[in-house]
Each structure stands twice: as C-alpha cells, then as structure tokens.
Amino acid sequence: MADGSDHVDIPESGDAAGGGRRRGRAGGGGGAARRAARTARKVEAVPAINRRIPTMEILSEEGLATIEYNAETVLEEIGVAFVDNPGALQRWREAGADVQGERVRIPRGLARKLCETAPSQFIHHARNPANSVTIGGDSLVLAPVYGPPFVRDLEKGRRYAVMEDFEKLVKLGQMSKWLHSTGGTVCEPTDIAVNKRHFDMLMAHMTLGDKPFMGSVTEPSRAADSVAMCEILFGEEFVRENSVMTSLINVNSPLTFDATMTGALEVYAAAGQACIISPFIVGGAMAPVSVAGTLTQVVAEVLAGVAYSQLIRPGAPVIFGAFVTSIDMGSGAPTFGTPEATKILWGAGQFARRYNLPFRSGGSLCGSKLPDQQAGMETANTLNAALMGGVNFMLHACGWLEGGLVSSLEKFVIDADQLGALHALAKGIDLSENGLALDAIREVGPGGHYLGCAHTQNNFQDAFWRSETFDNKPFETWSEEGARDTSQMAADRVKKMLGDYEAPPLDPAIAEALRDYVAQRKAAMPDAFS
Template identity: 40%
Template sequence: MNTVDEAPRTRRGGRGSRRELRSAIDTTMLPALKRKLPLVEPMDAAQIEQIDRASMDILEDVGVIFRDPQAIADWKSVGADVRDDDRVHLDRGLVRELIKSIPESFTYHARNPANNLPFGNDYSIFVPMTGAPYLRDLEDRRRGPTLDDLASFHKLSHMLPAIHSSAHHIVEPMDHVVAHRHLRITYSSMKHSDKTFMGMTTSPKNAEDVMDMCAILFGDEFMETHAVVTGNCNGNSPLVWDETMLGALRAFCRRNQPILCSPFVLGGANTPASTAASVAQLNAEALSALAYTQVVRKGCPAIYGHYLSTVSMRSGAPMAGTPEISLMNFMIGQMARYYGVPWRTSNTLGGAKTFDAQAGYESASTMMAVLMAGANYVWHSAGWNEAGMHCSMAKFVVDAEQCAMGYRMAEGVKWGDFNEALAAVRDIGPGGHYLGHPHTQANFQEAFFMPELFDNNSIEQWIADGSQEITERALKHVNRLLASYEEPKLDDAVDEALCDYIARREREIPAVDALNNEH
C-alpha cells in the first residue's frame, strides 16, 4: 500500500522512473467546454424585460456612486448626469448603446498556443479559486500560506486537465511584503503553468505592473489584439464602485484585456431580501461597470461578473450552495444572454471548515447550477472552503475531478457509436454480458467516466486498501502530481526580463510594513 511519503521517493529513481510516473498521469488540458445541454431558464420573456426595466430604473432614478474623480470626468465626457459630485445617473439609452460594443466572444491566448481557449457564447472555462488567506496543506493542517505553497497550487493547476487557468493568488503568500506580492504572484502564474492566468487588481499601479509583465511575456502589439489575462473589478454593493477597482479596470481596458465587472452580493445584507429584486440590483450594478469599460475603450472585452452568496439571518454569515444562489445564477445567465455579453460565476463553493460532507454537498449543488445556467467564466472551481478563508489541497484536486465530470455531462450525449453499440445487443442477446464484447473492449475507457479519487470498491476491498477516506486519497494524489510535475520552461530571455522587471519594481515600491507587522 502506498503512503503519502512514498510518492516523492519514486522521483529519486532516475529519469526513467520519473518518466514512468508521469506517463501514468494524463495532464493534457481539456479544450474549452462547448456546452450542448439545454439551459435552465426560469424567466419568461416578460420577466426578463421586467428585470431589465427595474435595473434601468435604478440606474436612472437612484444612480450609482463612482467614487473616483477620473471616472466622474469620463462619465461627464459622454453626457451622463452626475449629481452630488460622485452619483452617476445613467440614461438607459446610453447604457444600451455602450454595452453594444462589448465583444460577445473572443479567444484567450496562452503562452502555449495549444492551451488557447475560445470564450463566450456556448463555451465555458474552469478557473481555480483565488484569495485564500489560509490553506489546508499536505497534512491537512490549516495555516498561513507561503510563496512556495502558491507555486504548488499553480503547478497543480497546470497538471489538472479540467482546470483551464492558473489564476493568480490562489493563496495569499504571507512570507512576502504586501506591496510586492502582486509581482511575485504574477511571475508564479506565468512560470509554473503555460495556461492562461489572471492579473492582480489590488491597486491601479499593481494592475499596470501586471500589464507590463504581460507585455514582456506576449509583446505590446500582441496584447492590442489578443486577450492574454483576466482582471477582476469588485463592486461595493449596494451601488458603489470605488477608486481602487476603477483604476485597475482602466489599466486592463486601456491594454484591451478582459475585466470581470463583479458586484459582490450578500443576499439579504447588501441586497433586498428577495431573489428577484437582488438580481435587479446586481444587474444594474454590473451594467454600470460594463458600460464604463466602453467609455474607457470602445470594443474592449468585458465580462458580466458577480459573486453570489446569501446571508444567514441567524448569524449574518455568508452561505454557499443555497437554492436561491442557484436561482440567481439561472436568472443572471438569462440577463447576460439578453444583453449579448459573456458572464462569470463562482463554482464549487463551500462554507464547511474541513473537506467534509457539507463541503461536498455545497460544492456539487453549486456546480450543477452553474453548468445548467450556461456560465462562461467559471471561477473558484477548485479548492474553495470556509467561505473562501482557506484553499484545501485535498479539495482542490477533487473539485478539479468534479469539473471533469461536469464537463463530460455538459458535453451532452455522444451518438457517434450508437449503431455499433446497438449491434452488440443482437450479438449478446438475453441473459449475457457485454464485458468481453469487441465494442466494450474498444470503448470501455471512454464510455463512462471513471473517477480516480472516489472509491467504488466493495467494503472488503476498501478495508484491505487501508480504509482511506476521500481526504487521505486526495492528498496522496496531490503528492503524486507534484512529484511528477515538469515545469513548462519560459524562454530564457523572457524569464530574465521578467526577473529584472520584478527586481526594479521592488526597489521602487516602498515595502511600507515589515513582514512581522503586516495584518
């Protein structure tokens, strides 16, 4: 029986042993998911128009605060009605005209062209969680993360087939000064994976640094016409966009890079205690930011975003996996398609404190709704638990396998071998079995998804194998993956230029607080 400690030792057997270990693990990234199942659309045409009308009423009558002098000047330049210095009242005609220039689809370009991704319309991509201030590590201990921990998650993202991006700060590297983290995080995303990734938007200048590093990796001219990275702009619900997020949004839009325009919904706390009314407010918030991207640069890609949770009226804590979250996802999908823009949601969210049954139920119900809602950018698809306070290494790989299962389901029914499979019924006849039939032998690996991390053996076999529960099995798999990881090397000149840029910017950016004084 293998143990957690045995997997890394296999690597010491030499190049032949390492090659054999790697050959047992297929790390080829799945293409972008092209969904073929019907979508769940609970609203009829009249209800879609009702939400649209309510949202436009909010934009015109209530207004949205843009707490940023540059944004106010931009809005005034296109004729928006600005009152009380920073409250923007947006005419519905202006909003509709602006969002018309947002591309309905585009292609994400990775440094490895084999990992390019069509995006929008019927395509979905899975992106891991980000922002966790803690992790549950290879011993399932909850602790503060380091840059090495972040690198491990980027390596796992690179190796897990259903994960399409290395994201950015999957976990927060607490061993680095806050002011310099965005540089190290971006480099780790670029270095340890050749998939697409996300860019930090923790300040306007940080976002500009990310754009500069992307220009080193891809070239300025290439970025002018190709999407290579994704930013995120979070709103302060209800109805406020702040200077930090708007400055970062401008940095991405000016370089023609996609930005997620994401209201942060805590249903019942910063939205009305109503599913439909919450969607109307969220829709108004998202539209106001989407429209602003086109004020900054007409035609730049932008993504209708949101983060959804409902709030427990007993404790005030955010909840995951609730029915209303699923309903809101269905409705937001309909609204995004109504406006003709791609949209983002969150996946496999858990509020549980460990990788237990609660985490599994919450994550599974969320993912099923996300797939049936037709989301394009499926963020937080691996590792999220404890309401985002930690990323679990065990949950990370199991979530990724669940995404692969969801991927298979959303591809729809495959009919290519229908006649050959039906012919087997005549060959076998009543009372036989199909295990030895040529069609079964030719198709058994592809016919039905076979999870690696779930145990479907008999109880006797499970006991004989050490009575391992899912967390133990998953952590062994993490060890196995990390032991077989092979870095997708950056071009030497590009790597040197990136490191030089980081060194220069770290000299220029004050390190404000010593590490032991950071909070």
C-alpha cells in the first residue's frame, strides 16, 4: 500500500498559492456589484470570540468547596494510576507523593500548589500571524471534530476515512470563517500506515491551512515528530519560546494515566507546547451517575494531570479539559446534549476559573447517525451550554456525528455556519448611541415602519446574524430551486467551498524541508497497521 506521501499538494511559491490573489472590480452598477460580491471567492477569518456576557455559575462557594475537598480526598486516599511509566512515578515520588506500585497518592494541597505555575492564558501561534489566537480569559477558540475513524457525506455515505477525506476537512476548516483552528485528527486516514499517518496529517494542516492546529498524541515519538516539524515550519528558536500546537491528552478514566498519553504530555510540556488535560467520561460507566460525583472525579483527574505537566516544566501551558457524556441505561450507548452533561460542563468551568486555568469542553456533540433534527437539537444544546459555561477552547465544534465515530462533511458546514450565532451571542447587547437607536424611534414615530429609516439603512448589512446554510426563502422560491433540505444545501455548500479553496502561501524552502523530513522519517521505519 502507498505510504500516502503524494496526497498533499504544496504550493511552490507565494504567487501560486493565490490566497491573496487580486481580482478585478465588478462593473455594471450597484446590482451587478452586489451580485459579484455574493459570488466572488473570499476567505474570511473572524477573530476568536471575546465573550462579553456572564458565565453560568451553577455551584455556590459551598458547593465548590465541598467538591474540591472530596476531589483532594480522592487524590490523597484513593490515588491515581500512572501505568507503565517509571519516570512519572519517580517524579511524583520526588515531589512528595506516596507511590505504591503504579498508584500515586497525592497529599492534600500538593496538586493544586503545583498547578499554580500553569499560565492563565497563552497565545497559540499560527503560521499566519493574523490567525493566532489567545486561549484563556474571556476568549473562545473554535476547533473542528477530532478522532473519528469514519466519514460520511451525501454522495458516498458512511465509510472508513482516507487521506483524501482528511484533506477535504482541513480545507473546509481553512475556508470556514467562524473556525479558528483546522484541528488535529479531523478523521483517521485508514489508507496510510498507523505509524506514518501522523506525518501526512501534520503536512495537511501545515500546508493546506494557515490557522492553528494540533499535534499527534498516539505515541511519544509522534509527538516528537510534531515538535520537529513545527521547528521546520516556525523555526527552532520560535518554537522554544512559543506555543504553536495545542494537543489533546485524554485521561483513561477512572483515575488512570496511560503511558501513551503521559509520554506525549512529557514531550509537549518539555517543549513548551500546550496540552489539554481532559478526562474522557461516560457517566455511569467511567464515573458515578451523579453530577456531583462525576465533577469530583473530573477535578481530581485534571488536577493530577495539570500538576504532572508542571513537574515536567513549570509554566508549560495547559488547559483544564472536561469531556463528559451520560449513558443510556437501556442500550448502554452514550447520549449527548443532556441536562446532566450541561450541569457538569458548567461546574467544570467554575473549577477551571477557580484554578485560573483555560477551560476546554463542548462541541457539536450528538448521537445521531445523520445530520437530522436529533443532531441539530443535541448539538445546539451543547454549543449553547459551552458558550454559557465559559469554555475557552471548544474541540469538536463542527462535524461530529454518531457519538464521535463519524466526521460528516455536511454537518461540518452546518455546524460551522451555526458557530456564527455563538459569535453574535457572545457580543452581548450594544448600548452605544447607535445600539440604543433613539434617533430611529424619533424618526419613525407612532404607526410608522423602520424599513426605510436612516438607522436601518446604515445598519441593515450587519444588524442581524444570518445563516449561510439555512433556507429562509418563500415556499414557492424554495420549491422552484429544487426543494432542497438542509443536508442537500450543505452538500452543495461543501462543493462550493472546496471548489473555491486556494492553498495559503508557504515559503518553498520550508515546504521542501518538510517534505525531506517526512520522507526520511518514513523511510526509516516499516509500515505498521496496528
């Protein structure tokens, strides 16, 4: 089987990349100009959300203190396991923990003390500086689906993902103006050897997009490859001093850190690259069925993981993560968008702020097999919960189907479009003179209408957020245009976005150096498919 190295087309010059290619002005008057504006190729990148609305504070100070006390009790009396990693056990022993076998019992207060050196926010740099984002504070950074082995689209249905699918999803991430990152493992390209596919995935992110991206965590050496490739892309000195990747470290809940995840964490923390410490919890299976019990475990696991990152390198950027779903007690399947998951998300956000750490949660989570009404309802519940819960980094913000087994191209663009609504909500209410609109009320007076008044004419283009995917036309127009449902309209939008895609410029010398590194590393190892 081919190693997949010929999948990515890298522009050989800035001119060929075409991202900033000039185009002639449309003529023919105002109507023609507006038509040209609607049909012209354009790639917009909207800055990260700056939240100007309050966050949900579901727990009282008494509730926070009780759960925190219980979490520290878990760390002190029950402990956490660091499996197959003698180095981690030795670090904990030297830090003052009680280490018996692979069980690490952390004295009350030690983990929280260690967490104090983690920064409250940091910049995730993109190769296009205009796309760099701040993670933490009042910001909300949106990144796409992560991890599915399958993809689905309207044309080919559900199937195992290949590198071509991966590249399409990266291009959609680059083209989606509300997304701030092209993500990480947007799907698993199964046509490339397991031990080599991370090279192709990183090449896609580095060359097909110029937004922030995530590194590989499936083996410590792959994390090291990610750092090495970033040193080529950004320069070694820049990478030493700045975060250019934000990577996902999942806790093997309950209370277990495996060698793969801790090994990747060690690589990234030592290199000063950001990591998300994220318990992966299905309530009732990997944590208690109660909200407070699950929050207790989440806090204990995150404190242990963040503290360990600071044992590697004090000051390493790290994010408090919480990925929590409930379980259907009838079928055993995970469920999404539930009230219980929302409560846990909101509570976890309070603890992240309590510890002065950036917070990761949320996404377009759903259990539906198709981008249908179930998918829409469950996704909307989670997206809004994440906005209100103070999330700073939202993974799975678009494209997630079937409990995370499937990346859907249509749902990717539907969700990415709806992320614009989060941007609008997060702005809060405009209380400026223009926002208060008293002059408009004076102009129109009793019994009039506002369609022609000066305030409406000055603000109509951006007064309301408008979906670019949904259909709000009259029935007759919708019917004449083919009576398309949302999935079909999304499929058409996928085709247009991919048709309009142009790779962002990349220095040819950097592109060549990346190709050489990948070729040499791949040649040094046989293919492995497990």
